[in-house]
Amino acid sequence: MFVVYNFAVSLANFLLPAISLFDKKIKKGVRGRRDTFKFLKENVQKNDLVFWFHCASLGEYEQGLPVFKKIKQSYPKAKIVLSFFSPSGYEIRRKNPITPIVVYLPLDTQKNVESFLKITNPKMVVFVKYELWPNYLAALKTHAAKVFLISALFRPDQYFFKSFTKRWREPILCFDYIFTQNIESLNLLKSVGYTKASVSNDSRFDRVLNQLEQNNNLPIIDAFIDSKTCIVAGSTWAEDEALLTPYINSTTTDLKFIIAPHNIDKQRVQKLLKKLGNKACLHSDHDIDTLREKQVLIIDSVGLLSKLYCYADIAYVGGGMGHTGLHNTLEAAVFSVPIIIGQNYSQFPEAKAMLELGGLFSVKDSKAFQNALDTLVDDEKVRTESGKKNREYIDQNKGATEIIFRKLKEYL
16 A cells, blocks of 8 residues: 555656646745755754654644744754745745744655655654654654654544555554544544544644734734724635625625735736725735725735734634635634634534634625624624634633643653
């Protein structure tokens, strides 16, 4: 079975440079990986104490960040290597508070694995959430490194829990310890004989609570909102904007909308701007006098969303109308904001929990979206109580960082 896997990965390694000619995102990854080994050789010395943190993308980085910071604070002499698989993580977090050594993870070929581990020789490795690369994990098992998976989230339909795919469970067995987000994930691990695990909850709760301690003031946003009711739509995709634009174009209520698309490609942003007409403007073109006259502000820069939710009376979190994956609802919830999402959220336990509590509302089409938004706009009491439930949910689930770190120390 792993022969087939290794063939597929090697084939991908061979074909991706050609495919990248037709895909900008893949091109970034291919170009970035060309320099990984050279960059590591220049920045990691043989006698360095190396801790390696790996995240698939931006979401996993945000999830692991509280733990990464705690480890860095407690082991200041360690040299940290941070790797990403996706360009969206690497490009946005190349500059970060953890380490200047940030790289694309080379594809999981045996040759790449050998080269990567020979250069870095990590003493501790932390993967986040889903990352299970068979060749990396098998090789690490023969090294002196301690290997952990944090904020793990498993489902019964995943291939390594099927009776006919026992060999695919081997990567799980390579971890020294796994910290799961919930009891369901822990029970799945136990069902396949893995017992070095415990429920730590989700470190994202600690991450978003930390946002409350930051300076979230954005004078430009204050000027735009001008004390009016504001809806912040974060990490939107085309399917989400198909709900938002008709509502904005038809509403007669004096509202302000901030839309932060997930993809800020110039062509896509211009297309959205055109659909909204002269009632919208771009953040990059802002002029305070002009902003006050506009109803919609489109954010065409990165790194602002977690602060923007501070200004929301109501939040819409994208990704759930299509199949790209629901984005981080906790970033909005921490500011006591009621949240609207699309109908595809089954793999996101925090969304299901807030829906049951009454702080989050799921919609399947434009009519349902209009009804949900109208209710929250018109009824301040419902809006306030719903937002309060979300914040209480955050407070009740904090503390994962300390739980994880205390256990990690036992292995170091």
